[in-house]
Amino acid sequence: MTPLSEQELHQLAMNIVGKELEEQGFEFLAVNSKPKKDPQFVALKNKKLHFVVVRAITYPVNPVEYDQKLMKTVYDHAVKYKARTYFAGVGLANSRDYDMPVHHEDDYVVNYAGLIEVKE
Template sequence: MPEEFTEQELHNLAMNVVGKELEKEGFEFMTVNSKLKKDPQFVCLKNKKLHFVIVRAISYPNNPATYDVTYMEIVKQHALNFKARTYYAGVGIANANDYSKAVIKGDKYIINFNGITEI
């Protein structure tokens, strides 16, 4: 019987995608939190400035670029207390064989990630 990825496993996939991008862009990781519903996922330094990055795994057909504006404003206000900049990173994940089906372990999947967005 095919086993679907759990919500936490999809989140971990998204974390890996974003982590690699942040590394490539020269961010230095201060803390990494991969627990679901625990924000921010990444607290980084770049150019001596603090950055908070919120990561979300988004299932098809939802748009990974769309985020909860109200919630992100709350996170941004929290970040400002630390003089930090706030970013959103939505990672779309879909079953490569059939977008309407769940992502199955062992099957191919597609990642839709267009970088981090400053809030």
């Protein structure tokens, strides 16, 4: 059984967040699918700019906890563009056994609480 690579986990998280953004009426201006090249999404909604940082988080790490320093950097950058800043942590786990890596052959469980707005 081949575990998903870091890039594949990231792509999975990007797809989950991207679908949610589309459903909420966001218009994508830029999409960066490279892990740790932030923000992953620059989007427009109601004529307002939004920066979204996406992270694939594997069990047992809590997907709503984020790197404060990183998000402060992204926030400071967003302020220059009058943009709002969000963190989207997508928890991913093997559905058969949470302690096993996510594999190509197994189903997975998603723990995603939605966009978390980062303010100063």
